[in-house]
Structures are given as C-alpha cells and as structure tokens.
Amino acid sequence: MTRALTLLRHRLVGSIFVLLIVIIGTFLLLEAAPGDAVDAYIVSTGGDAGMIELLRHRWGLDQSELTRLANYLWALLHLDLGQSVTFSRPIRDVILERLPNTLLLMVSATALSFGLGSALGIYAGARPGSARDRFVSIGSLALYAVPGFWLGLVLIVIFAVDLRWLPIGGIETLASDKAGLDRAADIATHLVLPVSALGFIYLALYLRMMRAGMAEAWRQDFVLAARARGLSRRRIVLAHVARNALLPLVTMLGLQSAQMLGGSVVIESVFSVPGLGRLAQEAVAARDTPLLLGIILVSAVLVIFINLAVDIAYVFLDPRVGASEAGA
Amino acid sequence: MSALHRFLRRPEAVAGALILAALFAMAVSAGLLFPGDPQSIAGPALLPPFQDWSLPLGTDRLGRDVLTELFHGARTSLAVGLAAAAAALAVGAVIGTLAGFTGGLTDEVLMRITDAFQTVPSFLLALAFVSVVGPSLGVVVVAIALGTWTGPARVARAEVLSIRERDYVANARVIGMHPLAIAFREVLPNALPPVLALSSVIVAAAILTEAALSFLGLADPNRVTWGGMIAEGRTVLRTAPFLSIVPGIALVLTVLGVYLAGEGIVETTAVRRGLS
DSSP states (O other): OHHHHHHHHHHHHHHHHHHHHHHHHHHHHHHHSSSOHHHHHHHHHOOOHHHHHHHHHHTTTTSOHHHHHHHHHHHHHTTOOOEETTTTEEHHHHHHHHHHHHHHHHHHHHHHHHHHHHHHHHHHHTSTTSHHHHHHHHHHHHHHTSOHHHHHHHHIIIIIIISOOSOSSSSSOTTOOOOHHHHHHHHHHHHHHHHHHHHHHHHHHHHHHHHHHHHHHHTSHHHHHHHHTTOOHHHIIIIIIIHHHHHHHHHHHHHHHHHHHHHHHHHHHHHTOOSHHHHHHHHHHTTOHHHHHHHHHHHHHHHHHHHHHHHHHHHHHOTTTTGGGTTO | OOHHHHHHTOHHHHHHHHHHHHHHHHHHHHHHHSOSOTTSBOSSTTOOTTSBTTBTTOBOTTOBBHHHHHHHHHHHHHHHHHHHHHHHHHHHHHHHHHHHHHOHHHHHHHHHHHHHHHHSOHHHHHHHHHHHHOOOHHHHHHHHHHHHTHHHHHHHHHHHHHHTTSHHHHHHHHTTOOHHHIIIIIIHHHHHHHHHTTHHHHHHHHHHHHHHHHHTTOSOTTSOOHHHHHHHHHTTTTTOTHHHHHHHHHHHHHHHHHHHHHHHHHHHHHHHHHHO
16 A cells, blocks of 8 residues: 555645646736736726726736746635636636536546446457447447537537427526526426437447456466366457456546546537536637636646546556555 | 458448548538638528428528537537647657657656646646637647647556667667767657557547537537537527537547547458457
8 A cells, every 4th residue: 555655645746746737827828818807807997097097007017927826826725716806706716617518528538438338348359250249339439529518519409409308508497496406307308419429429438448458457477377177269269358347447537537527618608508618618619828727727726636536546446556555 | 352352341440531521521621512601691590400402401690500519519529639649649659759768857747748738637637728829729739739648658658668778779870970969860760650540549539639629619619510510509499409410420430430430440450460
C-alpha cells in the first residue's frame, strides 16, 4: 500500500502544478479578451470617464500584470471566481447551480458508453475475426464518425417530433410541482435523449479498446493454461480474457472525462439542458469571458478530481499497483 | 507485394479512399460548378429535395441552394481539418522531441503543460479561444490545434526516449553536433512514423470540432460550413428536417472516409515493417 500512496502523492503534487498552469492560461486569455470587467460593467450600467477611472482603480485593474495575476490567484484561493455581468451574480453561484445537471448527464452517459461499449466489446472480442466481430467493429467505426450534436438532432426528429415519445428538451417539465419519485421519473425521461446522444458517441471508444485488449489477452499464457485446465469457453472469456482487458478502460474513463465535458457543451445546447455546457454557450453568446473562463477552471478541477479518483480505484482493481506491500 | 497493393485488397480502406477522393473533388470543383457567392438566394425558400432538378437538394430557409452550400462546405471542412491536424502534429512532434531529448526540468515543465492542456476540455478551450480572438478560418484552425497537439506530443516523447539511447545518437554527440541539431535532424525524423499514424484520428477529430464550433455559431461568417448549415436547419427542424440531416450525412461520410483510409494506410504499412 505504501507504494500506492507514494504514487498518489506524486499525482497530487503534479495536479497542483497542472492546475496552476491552467489558471495562468485562463488569466492570459482573460487579459487577451477585448475590454475588461469595467467596460462590461459600464456597458450595462452607464457611466463617464471619471467613473471608469475610479472603478479601474478600485478593482485593481490599473496595476501591473503580475499584481493582477497575484490578485486573481488570491481570489481563486478564496473560491472567488468574480462577478458575472450577464447574470449580475457571482460566477461561482451561477456555476454551482448548473453543475448538478451536467454531472447527472455525464455520469449517465459514461455509464451507458462504458457499460454498453465494454459489453459489445466482449461480445465481439470473444470470437476474434468472426463475422460478428467484423460487423460490430465496422458499426463502431461508423458511430465514431457521427457528430454528437447531429445525432442529438436526429434523435429529436425521430423520438420527439415524429413519434412524440419523449420530450424535445429541457431537464424537467416546467411548473409541474412534481416531487419525489414523480419528479425523478420526469427528469429521467428528459434525460433519455441527451444521454443517448452523448453516450453513443463515446461508446465506440470503449468498445474498440475492449476488443483490442481482448485480442491481446487471447495470446497470453494464462489463457492457454485456463484452456489446459479444461475451463469452459464462457468462463475463459469472462473470468480471464475480458477481466484483463477491462483495466485499461478504467484509465480511459478518467482521460475521457475532459472530452465528455467538452461534448456536453453541444449536447446541452441541442437539448436545452440547463447545465455547465449550455452555460458556456450562453457565456460565449453574451461575450461574458470571465464566466466562460470560470467554467473552464471548474471543469479542469473536476477532471483532475475524476482522474485522482480513477488512480485510487486502480490501486484496488489492479493488485500489481500495490504489490510491494508484502515485500516492503 | 507493394503497400498499395495490400491497401487495394482491403475493401474498407478502398471505400474510405473513394469517399475522400469524392470529397476532394467536391472541394476543388466547388468554385467551378457553383461559381459566385454560395450564400446567395437561388430559388424559393424551403424547397424540399428532389423536386426541382436545377436545385436537386432543395433550398434552405432563405432560399439558398443546399447542394451549392454542401460543395462549398466541403472546402471549409477539408481545409480546417487538414490545416489543424498538420499544425497539431507539427507542434506536438516538436514539443515531444524537446521534452524527450532534453529530459530533466525542461521535460518536467513541458509535460506538465501537456497535462494542463489535457485537463481542460479541448472543446471548451477552442470555444474560449475563438470567442476571445474572434471567428475567422485561421483562428478556428489554431483553436482546434490547441486541443489536439497533446496526443502527438506524448507519442513523440515516448518514441524519442527510446531513440536517444541508440548508437547513432551517441556518434552524433561525439562528432560535436549541436544537441538541438541532433534532436531535430537525427532523432525527430526517426520518431515520426508512430506520430503520423495518429493523423487520421486527428484529422477526423478536427473536422468534428470545426463542425461543432460552427454549429454553435463560432465560424468565419463569410464561409459556408456544414455545422453552420445544420444549425440553420435546426430552426425549421419540425417542418424541414432534411436541412439538418443532409449536411450531417456529409459529415459522417467524411469522417468515416478519413478513419477507414487512415486505418488502411497504417495497417498496410505496419505489415510491411513487420515483414522486413
């Protein structure tokens, strides 16, 4: 276990550096944006040149770049992301309000793509080179090529416009005073289409990885040993081949979280899900750069935490990671 | 048997190559077949496809010819996809080589920067970059490359780490070559094949990202984009779904063509290396 802990500490220190680089990056983008917070404020409230000078001084915008970066870091340390001009509220509050919807969407879509993807990968990889293997791999490649937002629109045309089975967008029926299980069911029906759109485009990735991993595992000695012991094919596939191919997929889960957060921007826009992604699009439309960069920062923190969680999960899943425990 | 021969014996690879050839033909001929402004009004608004043979795919909400737009959109998709991928591969190869060859603190710093770029969702980064700098073709290319150079950088670094211990690198040191000259003239060219193997995935990702950006309205306003066409069609999704569906099919076919042809090239050349 000690080696696993050292590994985690190393990751944690690395993460802090990474976060610092991300913060400096967002600061530079913020500086590059035309106009500053005072310009945005004056546009919405009005004011003369004297007022602008006063505000610039009060908000510390007339100081040097380095001082401003230090101020920015100091504010972030207090979890202060600044004020959103479009919402006239602290950016942190706006983001926290939208975050749960995005997390719900992401977790469901990840479960769908990981679950169905690895299951189909096992199905195809159980008989490498067979007709069903080829069919599933080519199908997954086609799925790879589909843009998520377009898949979303096609799903809307079929299931919401033509068949009228599912709602066209939003996260729940507005002003319905549903509560408890009714409300959960309502949210679930609203999530079916966006989760499918987001989940299906990442499904191909897990499927192909699972299949490739299984092709690799088939060649290993332990499979031969299992065969020699006379185990059934089903047992070899599930307990030996698939099990060994599953581990890299867990790593992918962490790496993919950033991609999925990005993908949720367009999906939330297509389905009008009031989440972080749609907020990013609103921020772009309103030219609210501080809000957009706040979203980027929060996403980065989220991705870092997810990857740390994956690292921890790995210690429990792969006995080799903490293997020195007995010897040390 | 030549690599070309092996490529031609794979039906998927040939299908991919044919799709790409058709796409190139569309992009090249767009100006000849459909001269003038592709965004000008060509007929009545919302004409369905296959009704009027002078406008075979119909018209959009403003009466623009869908087929003309599709051809001109192929230009944008292809141009942005190839340029962004080329930029990402070049930047990634250079940074990966520097990190792997110099090692030590430079390596550590460069790799943490790579981590940082992988931590920020690349689509959000592209979104922020385009919205801060302003949408134009070049900016979109840079925005996409910003999120995709990390993969090539990691692959290049891993490859360089194994190459830098070889004898010819030691020899180059002995004859007094400048370390940077060794890194870029001797090591980098040998580290390129696995980096280039990523091309198809990166071109495909770049085309999809460009489409998503233009779908959200972050594209050069003077150019036709498939993503923009899908967004246009979305406003009349209930009455004229074909306006969104047609450019989407073009996108799917394009990306599929890139994947299939790319996979074919990688596998046929890998076989050759395995045999030699």
